[in-house]
Amino acid sequence: PIIAECYFLLGNKESAIEICQTIIKRVSIAQSGLDLYALILFETSNLEQLEQLAMDLYKARAHESIEYWITMGFIATIKDKNKQAIYCGVRALNIDPKSIQAFILKGINLESMRRYADAVSHFQEVIRLQPYRPDGYACVVHCLIQEQRLSEALAIASNGLKFLGWQNIDAISLYTYALFENRLTEPKIKKYCA
Numbered sequence: 001p002i003i004a005e006c007y008f009l010l011g012n013k014e015s016a017i018e019i020c021q022t023i024i025k026r027v028s029i030a031q032s033g034l035d036l037y038a039l040i041l042f043e044t045s046n047l048e049q050l051e052q053l054a055m056d057l058y059k060a061r062a063h064e065s066i067e068y069w070i071t072m073g074f075i076a077t078i079k080d081k082n083k084q085a086i087y088c089g090v091r092a093l094n095i096d097p098k099s100i101q102a103f104i105l106k107g108i109n110l111e112s113m114r115r116y117a118d119a120v121s122h123f124q125e126v127i128r129l130q131p132y133r134p135d136g137y138a139c140v141v142h143c144l145i146q147e148q149r150l151s152e153a154l155a156i157a158s159n160g161l162k163f164l165g166w167q168n169i170d171a172i173s174l175y176t177y178a179l180f181e182n183r184l185t186e187p188k189i190k191k192y193c194a
Helices: 001-007 014-028 036-042 047-058 064-079 084-096 100-112 117-131 135-147 148-165 169-181 185-192
Strands: none
Touching: 001 014, 001 036, 001 169, 014 036, 014 047, 036 047, 036 064, 036 100, 047 064, 064 084, 064 100, 084 100, 100 135, 135 148, 135 169, 148 169
8 A cells, every 4th residue: 555655646647547456356455545545545536446346345334434434425425415424424433534545535525515724624634634735735725725724825835846846747737726826926936827
């Protein structure tokens, strides 16, 4: 799972999926770390493989595992069943109160329900627990921009860039996006965005 997470953090979701599939075939479906696999399948809109993962976890009697609840939550998310997905996130957090994927799952669904402040608090937990993950910063910034809290969004994007570094293309893109959104409210920035 660590190698899969490295590929994921580098933006290589295809290789992360391959690693997770190899783990399932060679080791065991009950292997921990498959919650990240569920997140990647969600991000690549792969409902069929998510459903297969859920069935495999259930057959392996892992239906009370964090991996199962995260998988079921992302299935519900794809199907626009936000409350069901949030419930799955709660179940996952009951198992592991520091589950990054559970915070992301709940945050995504709270954002879909336009509960931006609640979504931001969940995404900020991702940043607090794993500050090297660009997706935590991106999710907070997107929520803040939707709420027109542009200067806060820029500050979070700036912090993400400082932490992740100028070599991280996701951090640079997020900072650029936040700068662009601030162009109308900040006269100093406008000249750089023209």
